[in-house]
Amino acid sequence: MAGEGQVIACRDLRTWHHQMSEGPKSNKLIVVGFTASCCESCKFMAPVLDELAKKFTNVIFLMVDVDELKPVVVDCGVDSTPTFIFMKDGRIVDRFVGAAKKVELQKLTETHATVVVAVA
Incomplete structure (x- = not known):
């Protein structure tokens, strides 16, 4: 699958909408990192997100x-950077703001990536 093991940059609405449709189809967790080019904390977290993408394929x-992508920022309620949102089935299930706790970002990814199967 395209993008497996890597972070996909969404630079236009077409790419964003395509990726948002892929998550529910594949039943995968989507982790979105919101950054700004002038944000030093964002630059610190970029390699962390790259590492997580390689680990959680x-x-x-x-x-x-x-x-x-200001419309996406508004729709997702992002008001500071870096912000990371976790989406399942087209809805936000969790959020993480800041760069100081990269271990927490990994733990949230682990938690939300785990698929729980109900036994009948």
């Missing part, structure tokens, strides 16, 4: 520059 990782 069952997760779709996206990067959105807040200055490039």
Whole structure:
């Protein structure tokens, strides 16, 4: 699958909408990192997101520059960078703001990437 093991940059609405349709189809968690080119904390977290993408190949990782896709920023309620949102089935299930706790970002990814199967 395209993007497996890597972070996909969403630079236009077409790419964003395509990726948003892929998550529910594949039943995968989507982790979106919202960044800004002038944000030093964002630059610190970029390699962390790259590492997570390589580790969690069952997760779709996206990067959105807040200055490039303002409608997405507004729709997702992002008001600071870096912000990471976790989406399942087209809805936000969790959010993480900041760069100081990269271990927490990994733990949230692990938690939400785990698929729980109900036994009948």
